[in-house]
Amino acid sequence: MKKVNWHFQRKTLAESYLQTVYQGAMSRIALLDVRRTGKTTFLLKDLYPIALENGFIPVYINLWGEPDSPTLAITQALNNTLNALNETVTGKLSELANSEIKKLEVGNNVFGKATIEFSDKNAHKPSESELFKIGQLVEALFNKCGDKALIIIDEIQHLASSEKFLSVQHALRTALDTYSDICVVFAGSSRSGVNAMFSDKDKPFYDSAFMIDFPRLGEEFVRHCCDTLREHFDLNYDALAVNAFYEEIDKSPFWMMKLMTYLMAHKASLTEGTDYIKALMIQDGDFEGLKKRLRDLDIEILRLIRQEKTALYSAQVVEELSKTVASEVTTSAIQTSVKKLKGMEIISQYADKYYIESPGFIRYLEANSP
CATH class of the missing domain: 1.10.8 (Helicase, Ruva Protein; domain 3)
Incomplete structure (x- = not known):
């Protein structure tokens, strides 16, 4: 019996990202989309092997691999790659990727595990020596591979999930800035989380990567x-x-x-x-529970977002919503609703565009609302 390959390869897309980080004006990109749209599968099954084919040395780091200590996830991945470089490169590096693919496949078969279980109480605040180790390993990688080093960091938004990880952000940003010829691809399962890390001028990763909308499979x-x-x-x-x-x-x-x-x-x-x-x-997705927490105005705003409306605070939209919910709607009420929907992680926002974070939820509302 031969194993069936279900994977739909996106070689051209992977090659375009490699070209962007290697030959473009900026050596770092951040892939943006909501969860469960195939980013991790793409990173492991397309970008990683195609990077190897093109002479790159890829390092795949999943920050959910060690949720309480992302510092450990970073140093382990870098160490494993550096150790593999002392042996048969392609074979050993492929083994590292395959082990991550197995973890991904197991995770996808565990129903309901959309996100990791993480408590700030268990978060580990790294010591100075642990942070210093990040810089040492990034330096060692650069010394061995030069500009053909490719660091792929998945679930990057996890570094913003605890104040205890702020020093990790600083250490990682400093290391990547010091060895700026290293190519880097960031990705995460929260569009809003990734966007916040790279668009907030008060955050360590501000303006450090070119943001790219990750295209959906068609x-x-x-x-x-x-x-x-x-x-x-x-x-x-x-x-x-x-x-x-x-x-x-x-x-x-x-x-x-x-x-x-x-x-x-x-x-x-x-x-x-x-x-x-x-x-x-x-x-x-606990659609029934979410629906109970929504007002008529919230649902109507979601419908507008599904129609790709962006000017939610315009006079035209205010008038339209007032007619739809049969009561006077104000700009302030719309702002409150949008903030609520973001807090419930039903929507996210990047620039002036809004995105539905929960696949199928709007259709469920349409089918179960009067």
Whole structure:
């Protein structure tokens, strides 16, 4: 029995990011999107191996690997790569990537684990020697690899989750500035968290990376999934219908692969499969609980955001909302609602654009509101 490769490769995208950090005016980029849109899979299965093919020495660091001590996650990853450089480079580095891929696949199969369990109480404030070690290892990497070193830092927003990690931000920024020829790709599972780290002038990482919207997988990904089901499992589904569901779940590859697993395991109809996934999403995202906390105005603002409206405080939108909720709406009330939705992590904002953080939630509201 041969293992089926479900991964839809994005080689051109990976190569473009490599070119950006290596030949562009800025050697660091930060990939922005909401959670469960395939960023980590892309980093491990596309960017990392393609970087190796192009002569780079990639270091993959997942800050959720050691949530209480991101300093340890950083130093361990750098140490592991430096040790691998003393052996057969490509083979050993590929082994490091494969071990991270296994962790990712296990995590994706644990239902409901959308984010890590983290308590500030357990956060470890690093010592001066631990912080110094970050600089030492970054220097050692540069001395061995020069400008062909590529550091990939996943879940970068975790460094902003505790004041105890502020010194880690300073140490890491200083090391990367000192050896500025090192290429760096940041990514995270919180668009607002990543944006806050790099756009706040009072934060250590302010203006230290070029922000890039991470593109969602499109119809070609859906066709790949349907082709895989047909070729390997003799299961035939209407690609247009599958794509319609993919659009309905806000193009979330995470939930799309859950659907593929259900269809493959149960040989079920597409309707049965999509109903099952919708039920999982409602439970996983606590959609019922979220809905109970929302007022009519909150729901109407979410609908506007889904329509990609940006001028939420304009006179036209104020008038429109007043008619929709059948009561006078003020700019202040809209501001309060937007702040509430951000606090509930239902939406995030980058520049003047708003993003839905919870795939499928707006469709759920539309289906369950009068």
